Amino acid sequence: MSAKLSASLEDYIEAIASLAGSSGETRAADIADALGVSRPSVTVALRALASRKMVNYRPYSIVSLTEDGRIHATAVLRKHGILSRFFNEILGADEQLADSAACKVEHAIGEEITDRLVEFLAFIDNCPMAAKGGFEYHSERRKEFREEVEKYGKN
Amino acid sequence: MSAKLSASLEDYIEAIASLAGSSGETRAADIADALGVSRPSVTVALRALASRKMVNYRPYSIVSLTEDGRIHATAVLRKHGILSRFFNEILGADEQLADSAACKVEHAIGEEITDRLVEFLAFIDNCPMAAKGGFEYHSERRKEFREEVEKYGKN
DNA sequence: TAGTAATATTAGTCTCATCTAACTTTTGTC
């Protein structure tokens, strides 16, 4: 099991994994842009990640993830994707909100909760009428109900 | 809308709200114990919360929440309860895990996601066979499947 | 009411994560 990283450092490896793409490499400036952070902050983060053997880092050079870093990044990206899907597809939040919520929550849940959420999503994929369609229908009914309350007043 | 608090300060008002009970008051030592934090840390947090008008605080005295603090604490406690229920009742995590995950996630989701989760839970309460019972059944089946794979080997 | 025990605060330090400004290294172009 790789050592625990702070939410901030997880954001960095996540960004590196996303930016690295097929070449497996990125530049500090791209990381800074992706995270909306200054370049010196990236330098600091890369040193911290290098000391934890998560990135291959040499000053003034290109950056790549180590095997450990890749494993950790994959886990974070997995959580992100699952949470985003849950917020958007199941709860019906719009994509942007779902994604930004996923960005924060991904650092707060462990593997067990994540695994269970995966199973839950798989269940709903297999039985869309049972929960997904059902809940969408239910949500619509609640919205109508709210609108009616609005229209006719609460008292 | 009350100003945003850090995750840490939200933990403090949450603890204060929980400890205050009917009297509406607590002591710094109890807050420290509840959060597993030193007493000086509580002093610092109380000053920060007082400057944001979230607590009534005077040195060497008893602590209570202001109206704003109570509102904010209620919102955090609501998120906590909802998340905890979701993790435990829907995803099937044990109570302790559900609670500790809720403790972290409660600071990461906003009101909209929370409201949608409430509606989702309400839906499932009304149609237990649709999703809750269904998913529990589904989970059992997956477990059996895993055990069978285990038993007979993967290849 | 004096003295001790419990409670709370100050003082000083640490780690993280961020910033700006200034400097250095690398890169690309003529």
Place this chain on the structure above:
DNA sequence: GACAAAAGTTAGATGAGACTAATATTACTA
């Protein structure tokens, strides 16, 4: 190959949140 632009790093500062050790205040009790 020299030199400007781009990219990266140092240096130094800030703010949040935590800690321990020492000090101050309050409360209890004999």
